[in-house]
Amino acid sequence: MPNIASILKVEIARVARKEVRAEIETLKKSSIFHRSSIAALRRQVSELEKELRRVTQGAVRRRPVDAPEASESGPARRFSATRLAGHREKLELSAAAYGQLVGVSGQTIYNWEQGKGRPKPEQLQNLASVRALGKREVAELLRTK
Structure with a gap:
């Protein structure tokens, strides 16, 4: 007849592995969710930075430039x-x-x-x-x- 202590030990290990596996699965699922959320946020930040660059460059281009206009004091001047x-x-x-x-x-x-x-x-x-x-x-x- 097998030793009851060894059978109990094997059964406890099996149940423990089963419980740990269940906990690890929930952790893996939450880890995957968080990683995908982080990736989405990074993409969003990247898009916003690109849009900001585009808007600021557009604002610089739209800034009124000293257009050559005749003035009372003399001819129009350009700057370089x-x-x-x-x-x-x-x-x-x-x-x-x-x-x-x-x-x-x-x-x-x-x-x-x-x-x-x-x-x-x-x-x-x-x-x-x-x-x-x-x-x-x-x-x-x-x-x-």
Whole structure:
């Protein structure tokens, strides 16, 4: 006759495995549900980030650009950040010195060159007058200021 203790031990192990398997199945199901929810949220965040980028780029494009219009003070002026940086380098001036000529700060000149800002119409007129100057004339102006 088999030992009752060993039979009891085997039966307890079998029932325990059965209970653990049932618990693990519920955990697996909830894990799958949570993972799919996380994936859906990631997709949603990605779509929202794309939409945000698209909207902000659209807002930048729709921002009123200094359209060439005739004004009382003279012809229409256009602005180019690269041309501004090139002219400043040609004159061998710091941004602060160039800003002093235009009537703005050096940081404003840096922002214009990096495309983070645009000059106002009256500042465009000042930029045009500085563009008409040569190195010697600029040096004279800076000495007098």
